[in-house]
Every structure is written in C-alpha cells, then in structure tokens.
Amino acid sequence: MDTAREFLENITAGELADRVSQLRFAPHKPHAEPSFYEYSILRGVRVDSVRLDSTLYCSFTVPARLTDITGKLSAGAIASLVDEIGAAxxxxxxxxxxxxxxxxxxxxxxxxxxxxLVITSRCLGQRGNYHGTGVLIRNRTTGEIVAQGRHSLFSLPATASKL
Incomplete structure (x- = not known):
C-alpha cells in the first residue's frame, strides 16, 4: 500500500497522462459479447422461468464482489440488477x-x-417506444422484500435508419 501511495505521490500529471494514453483496450462489441459491467453484475443470475406475459423469474446468490464493506448487497448492485433484469x-x-x-x-x-434471492421482472406497459418494467427482489429463505424497482426504457423502432 505504501509503495502505491509513493508512486502516486511522486508521479507528475504529464507522466500519468502519458501512461494512461498508452493503455489499449479492445473495443466492446455490443450485443455480440457482454461488457465487463454486464459480466460482473449478471454472472451468477439464473433464469428459472419465463411466462408468456414476459415475466422473468430469476435466482441469484449474493456474491462477495457485489457486497459493501459491511457484507451486505450494495445499493449500486441492486440498482444494476434492476437495470439489467428490467431491460431483459x-x-x-x-x-x-x-x-x-x-x-x-x-x-x-x-x-x-x-x-x-428471487428476482421477478415484468413488463408493466408501453406507450409508443417508451416501456416500463417492475422488478421485485426477494430473499428466498425469509420471504422479505429486499428491493422493489420501476424501470423505464426508450427503444428505437426495429427499422433500418435512413441516415
């Protein structure tokens, strides 16, 4: 830790900019592979069933990587689950x-x-290209509701662009 602190204290802004500019990351291919973010959040989520009304039932065991310093599922992880599973x-x-x-x-x-955890996500409705979902996260053992979210998304029509 002290070595990292010394490194960061002794590096100039110009040196840092040079090092950052040398970093290379392969571009993410949307819809072809999961992003790092999606992989980190969704790894471990199991889809148990999907009903005809587009209700998704998922199971999820809380991993250490998504907990905060107190060992509880972090608020950010819950928000990410609402976002990703609502979009699904x-x-x-x-x-x-x-x-x-x-x-x-x-x-x-x-x-x-x-x-x-048991995560239930369902389409609540649609008006034009604006869609709403509801996501309920419940503890399987106790039955307690951990979080309840509403998620709105906008989708472009599935037609070719004229640009």
Whole structure:
C-alpha cells in the first residue's frame, strides 16, 4: 500500500497522462459479447422461468464482489440488477434493447453475502417506444422484500435508419 501511495505521490500529471494514453483496450462489441459491467453484475443470475406475459423469474446468490464493506448487497448492485433484469423483460417482450430513461428503487431490507434471492421482472406497459418494467427482489429463505424497482426504457423502432 505504501509503495502505491509513493508512486502516486511522486508521479507528475504529464507522466500519468502519458501512461494512461498508452493503455489499449479492445473495443466492446455490443450485443455480440457482454461488457465487463454486464459480466460482473449478471454472472451468477439464473433464469428459472419465463411466462408468456414476459415475466422473468430469476435466482441469484449474493456474491462477495457485489457486497459493501459491511457484507451486505450494495445499493449500486441492486440498482444494476434492476437495470439489467428490467431491460431483459423488455427484450423478452420482443422489443429491441432500450436505453434506460428512469429508475426508481425502494430499498426495503438487507441481503447478505450468500443469501439466495428471487428476482421477478415484468413488463408493466408501453406507450409508443417508451416501456416500463417492475422488478421485485426477494430473499428466498425469509420471504422479505429486499428491493422493489420501476424501470423505464426508450427503444428505437426495429427499422433500418435512413441516415
């Protein structure tokens, strides 16, 4: 830790900019492979069933990588699950993948590392290209609701662009 601190204290802004400019990352191929973000959040989520009304039922065991310093599932991880699994419900409705417009999340109780969660996501409705989903995260053992979210997405029609 001290070595890292010394390195950061002794490096100039110009040296840091030079080093950062030398970093190379392969570009992400959307819809062809998961991004690092999607892989980190969704790794471990199992889809248990999908109903005809496009309701997704998923299971998830809370991993250490998504917990905060107190060992509880972090609020950011919950928001990411609402975002990703809400979008999956829209995709299951046969709509193109959308862009998140709005999310509202009620954090109701805690989930700890290794807790088994049940995540239910369903399409709430659509007006034009604007879609709404509801996501409920519940502790499988206790039955307590961990979080409840509403997620709105906007999707472009699945037609070719005229640009």
């Amino acid at each position: 419900a829209i995709h299951k409705c046969g709509k193109p993948m959308g862009v998140s417009v709005d999310m509202s999340i009620s954090y109701i109780s805690d989930a700890k590392m290794n807790d088994e």
